[in-house]
């Protein structure tokens with residue numbers, strides 16, 4: 001059965017399409033990796049800020065606020081002797097409480113990245129872990145993992161463990177030695193029993209992931225699209241100008257030669273040592289045309305000679321007949 005194949009241009013377009021699709025897939029995954037790393041860096045920044053804020057509170061022991069009885073640990077009232085009837089009340093917030101209020105303030109803000117602190121053994125039931133946080137706590141529980149992250153639905157979720165040091169154990173160690181104001185507010189059942197060096201819990205960060213394609217405009221600007229279009233056109237132009245068009249020309253030459261017609265093979269100006277394959281094909285076709293022409297010339301000459309001989313023979317025969 002004779003092989004019927006598609007034209008080079010069609011084959012080339014098919015291959016080009018496959019290459020573009022493969023490149024597109026690779027590009028998508030590269031973009032996704034970069035984006036994931038970027039989200040991780042964002043989450044790490046959030047954690048660093050939360051830790052820094054906690055450290056700031058811890059370095060001050062507690063922070064004291066005036067006239068904010070919504071949530072606090074301790075309370076002192078100061079009376080100015082000059083105005084004994086007007087006591088001023090100060091309320092204290094420890095690092096975890098201040099961090100939780102920070103977290104609630106961020107949650108209510110326009111910041112896309114949210115965070116909270118949680119633990120396997122929470123002092124405040126409102127800090128109880130969700131299912132991702134339970135997985136993260138289980139993963140970092142062995143004291144070996146420095147961070148844990150997952151993509152949950154549309155969110156990038158990140159967790160970093162926090163460890164108890166001696167100062168933490170004052171409140172999170174034995175409930176019987178914990179400060180009275182902590183016991184008063186949180187009871188003696190939850191959030192205690194930790195030792196120095198234990199995983200206290202995690203700082204859990206949630207960042208909504210943007211769809212890479214809905215944000216395609218920011219990835220592909222006009223210049224990028226034009227550059228891709230231009231490179232495709234460049235490849236198409238090259239294949240057409242340098243392969244398809246010369247092959248067509250040579251084919252029509254060869255066809256003419258095969259019919260014995262005179263063919264003008266444009267080989268003038270081609271260096272016989274040219275490294276270009278099409279040039280070599282043109283030169284070879286030219287040589288073929290020359291040899292073919294010579295052969296035809298010789299054939300015509302022999303034919304003429306033969307006809308001459310026949311004529312001579314006929315004349316001789318006729319003369320013999322007369323004699």
Ligand code: HEC
Pocket residue numbers: 094095096097100117118119121122123124125127162163164165167168169170171172179182186191200201202
């Ligand atoms: C002054 C007492 C005190 C000290 C010291 C203290 N915490 Fe807490 N911690 C608390 C209280 C009270 C809460 C609950 C705050 C709230 O209502 O969210 C808490 C909450 C937490 C939570 C959130 C989960 C939960 O139990 O509700 C983590 C994690 C935590 N603390 C870790 C630490 C670490 C680590 C240190 C030391 C760097 C530390 N804490 C020092 C009192 C303390």
